[in-house]
Amino acid sequence: MTVIMNNLVIPVGEEGRTRVLSAFLAKLLELGVVDAMIVPTMPAPGVITYLLAKDAELVRSQAEPFAPVMPINGASAVAGAVSKKPQGRIGALLKPCEIRALLELVKLKQAEADNLLVIGIDCIGTVARGEYKDAYPASNTLPVREACRVCLNPNPPDTAFDGINIGYIGLDDCGCLLASLSPGLDPGIVGVIEELGFDKGDALAKQREATLAALKEERGDAYEEFLREAEAELDGGGVEGIAKMLAACTGCRNCRVACPVCYCRECIFDGDVFEYETRQILGRAGKKGGLKIPQETLLYHLTRMNHMSLSCVACGMCEEACPVDIRLFPLFARIARRTQGLFQYVPGRSQEDSLPFTTFREDELEPR
């Protein structure tokens, strides 16, 4: 599934890449390519949030496209804006894992892709929100989050949406950014962008590809190592191992809120299904000798795994949201790798990959 992108060079110059890319995004808004633009901004020192901007000036002056922080997975931000009867076109600058989560939400009919212009951007990793804020502005030396260290997708997927991808990996010495337009991008948009007079950048694209390939290989090794460690953390696996990992869970459900692909309007764990009569609770306690309170924390996580592991894009936001530092990322990454492998499903890759739950092939679970 390779596509030939239309590669253009955005020179950076002395202004620096942040302001140059912000200006490019602002231009798209000014020229009417989009009616609004969702970008990360910094409303307070060290605090990054998403802003849905109508005013191009705001984008030009305040966007922080390179901030190494993911305040929330941007897929949730975008889906919230384009879930119902979207009108006008909304642009959104998103990191690779945000794009992949957004595509899953589109497949799950929780977002409309028709009036959306997805602008992807390379991401070599993000740091924890709190650490970033505390260390700001001296936050350049912070360690990258674990999920990012083993991330195999530092570049936005070419096949997910018909949009624009901004590349910088492998281009550090060139003093420029690469804007790659999907072949399926609206010709009207392509025309407007081409009129901005950027040079063709196919050579730079090759250079970026080479660096990406090396980075992915390095990450691949790190990922395998990480999975081995995750296995060890699970203490032999099985329900006992998982229960031990989740022992500290307070049932706050923050992980569910942070998860971009957990999409239910009301979670089944918020309804009355798990409200038990005292008779039942006593019965359970009687059988086991005692009962962990709050109840059903294990069932809650198992249910979440069941519901979303096929669409898990390994963004790690669940773990970042946990107030009691449960190692959710290794747990979910491991499960997701197994379930996705079972159906050879790659979440967020292409709209043509249908969700395994919605299709049936006789051989899909073979060999068992």
Added chain:
Amino acid sequence: MKIGVFVCHCGLNIGGVVDIPGVMEEISRHDNPGFVTDYRYMCSDPGQMRIKDAIRDMSLDSVVVAACSPAMHETTFRRTVEAAGLNPFRCEIANIREQCSWPHRDEPEKATEKALEIIRASVEKVRKNQALSPLSVPVTGEALVIGAGIAGMQAALDIADAGCEVTLVERLPYIGGHMAQLSETFPTLDCSQCILTPKSSEVGSHPKIDLFTNSEIHAVSGYVGNFDVTIRRKATYVNWDVCNGCGLCMEKCPQKIESGFELGLATTKAISIAFPQAVPNRPVINPEACRHFTQGKCGVCEKVCPVGAINFEQEDTFIDRKVGAVVVATGYDLHPKTEVGEYGYGVFSDVIDGLEFERLNSASGPTQGEIRRPSDGKTPKEVVFIQCVGSRDQENGYPYCSKICCMYTAKHARLYKHKVPDGQPYVFYMDIRAGGKGYEEFVQRATEEEGVLYLRGRVSRVFEEDGKITVFGVDTLSNKKVEIRADMVVLATAIVPSRGQTELCRLLKISTDEWGFLSEAHPKLRPVESLTRGIYIAGCAQAPKDIPDSVTQAGSAAAKVLALFSSDTLSHSPEIAVVDEELCTGCGLCVEACAYDARTLDIRRRLAVVNEVLCEGCGACQVACPSGATCQRNMELSQVMSMIDAVI
């Protein structure tokens, strides 16, 4: 809530394995039901009376019957509780026979433990069961019959005679199916046309039968009682309303083609009526052969037609019908020549199949009923019949028995002997299956009185030499190799489902077996119903069968249709899925999970919607739905949790 628990011994089926008194004591002590009792046969009248009495005397709110599978007696016991004034859906069956005592016969202690858990789970479930009422669905009292062979015609006539409108659709231009091609029929040797034509003409003129020949099913939607069907009437290029069937067009048409009805043993014209007694007796132009269509000239038929019925511009038309029930009677084909690959079939012209022999023997056939072999028209003096060609052949064909071949081969051999008294018929057979009224006697007569030589064994090779067909075989009774220099070989080729049946099944959403024959709802107890409500099956479309069996099944299918039509509405189980609109996010996973097409996505409202009539309450949607927006009535998630609690 007072729950009555009724434990059935089922003689020794349950009572011989499960410690019923022990189970009852445990339930009474720990599960707070209200009333517990047992009986030797709970389904018997006195057993049911116990339930009724207890409901009244103990003022029970719900009932659990621990007995056999709900497939057996759920209806029985729900009627019982209803008779005692309780809502029938407050009765649950705990299956402690098929799912407990039978499979765990050798471990009575564990079986007792499991029975206890099954009953406990049912008690917990029934605590939260709602009182439900069956849904009512309107029924359109008109039927569609697909296929107008003997089975389809019989079904159509039986339904129409009862006063219901029938739409009968036949792919070919004429009705009668394969029976119209047969010469005589076993076991009475009466002429096939003679017994068929009265039925054909009755179908053709029946005021309640709307006949569409040269037509196919184009689209089907809807559900029992309310199917919407689109019929594609293929162009005949002859205006049948004007045509009087004089036949002048056929006489004058200059283009000869192989006759499909005569299986290529004779020619016909590009405009033709398949056979003289055809119903409807109207010609059809074959556009693949007609010179007007292939060469852009001719038009002789148009010139000679005295009533101006020829219309080269005619196009396919589409007719919509709303029907309440469908009978599928699409018949059979013979295993195609190209796929047999044995016995020189399709290679030597004097190796023919049974249906071709029927045409050779038919008074209206290519030889006017004289037995003459296809290659040179000579009367064959030695004829070899080979049975089980493709049937009962795991390796090269089909494992099933084609059922009619033993009988028609005996018939062929006898008819041949009648017409060629100095000829010698040989029959290679595996064993003779003649299980029908008068069938065994029929075969006996062939072997004992009419000099048909039966050889038990297989044929190893068939080849042509000096104008003869040499057959190598073995007679396993005498253990001798046999070589016959025959003039003609007749193969009893396997019966396969008719061409296009798979596609039709896809339109109707009914299932087939691995060979493409229609699946019945139950092989013994529901042999004429498909698994889709409102769709019935008859004739060889289900499995190979002879004319009496086809007619019987057609009549039975008609009776089922008429039973469905006997009321203006039909009731549907209320134990189906419902969607909580507050919770549904419209992700559509349930739509894909539903095997019954009972779900659609309302794009505008972003909600999943249930078609209550199509929903069979299987629960797949409930499993697919992540938020619990979909629930099955009386199998709510909270009930499931309680049931799980009861067993772990």
